[in-house]
Amino acid sequence: MKPTSRTLRGMNREAVQTAIRAIGLRKSFGDKVVLDGIDLDVQRGTIFSLLGPNGAGKTTAVRILSTLLPADGGHVRVGGCDLAEDPDGVRRAIGVTGQYSAVDGLLTGRENLILMADLHHLGRAAGRHAADELLERFDLVDAAKKTAATYSGGMRRRLDIAMTLIGSPRIIFLDEPTTGLDPRSRRTMWEIIRGLARDGVTILLTTQYLEEADHLADRIAVLDGGRLVAEGTSEELKRLVPGGHVRLRFGDLALLDAAARTLGAVTRDDDALSLQVPSDGGVRSLRALLGRLADESIEVDELSVHTPDLDDVFLALTGTTEKDEVTSK
Structure with missing residues (x-):
């Protein structure tokens, strides 16, 4: 679908803050749809x-x-320019x-950089100056005269x-x-x-x-x-996935029993004198949890927060884990 003039005006206003903006990006190879109308906004x-x-x-x-590669549909601006x-x-x-x-493995590190400078038409002096600055910035000064193959x-x-x-x-x-x-x-x-x-x-x-x-x-x-x-953000994605919990460990079985009665829906481990309490791991929920225990004068010996990681996110969203080669080609 072609963006409206109102949409495009909005994109132009956002260009100052936005480096990459895609609306409805589409691409197919034959009958296979590879991109099905994705939107991206990179600040x-x-x-x-x-x-x-x-x-x-x-x-x-x-x-x-x-x-x-040309797109089949959608509208894209990159660096303020219409793609x-x-x-x-x-x-x-x-x-x-x-x-x-x-x-290029046959050229030295400095020669590789000068070649790129020449391709960008920087001029002889400016190109060599840029090459030397980058060699220092990337800690390659000692290897500047060695071939890249080494x-x-x-x-x-x-x-x-x-x-x-x-x-x-x-x-x-x-x-x-x-x-x-x-x-x-x-x-x-x-x-x-x-x-x-x-x-x-x-x-x-x-x-x-x-x-x-x-x-x-x-x-x-x-x-x-x-x-x-x-x-x-990484944290926002992790909060999409259930499984976060707080693990509480107590000094004796009596405290464990009291905490289990107070907190209700928990998983208990009598051997470890611990409870596993479902939680998003946020500060507010932790305060509420500890407040309930404090109201009953129940002391906690140890507390640890466990939240889902990006592996869990990928398994939940795509059915794929890092071990299954997460990225696409």
Whole structure:
């Protein structure tokens, strides 16, 4: 459905705050509907993660938003530019780092960056200055004159993102940025991504690691079967899933019995002298729970809060867990 003029005026007013806005985005390959009218709203300077099981349409959405694939329907603005009417403007605003490194292994780290600077027509002096600044920013100065083929996976990934930044993009698409990296290199990459967002760069992230989305993303959109099934912060998504509870442990069986009578619908473990009480884990509900016990002079020795994680969210929303390859291709 074509957006109304009123809708488009609203999109233009929001452009100052919005880096990526899609309304009714659709894409099919033959008879297979890959994107079935999804809406996205990515605010400037934030990290937004697209997640979903294989075939959900995540990568197709990213390819459309980065001008690599035409949409069949919908309206999209990226970096303030209309995707259909001004694709060159979109390309000037974005940078794309794919799952597989675009680094040339035969060139040194500095030569890779200078090559990108030349492709962006920065000029000889400006290009070399930008390359040297990025080598220092990404802790690659000592390896600047070594061929990229000798780099570790983490170093190649840092160089790849540095190459993306040569054109000073306001929006960056990061597709699986830490795949294959060891835990230390992954943490280093997370710090780099957070630093980019602090500098005002908008990040649209796809990842196969639920922990990564949990730690990095300001907002997460869950795709399944080409449809947007949920969107929100990590904590908002976790609250969609039942199973949260508070575990209370008591000093003796008499206190356990008294607490069980007071609280009602609980699961008790007499051997551990503990109760499991359904709860959303929020401050207000915890205060209410402890208040009920305090009113009956029941002392609690230990309290722990257990809330669903993103694995639980994916199982509930898509029937898929992280072990089943969460992201789509």
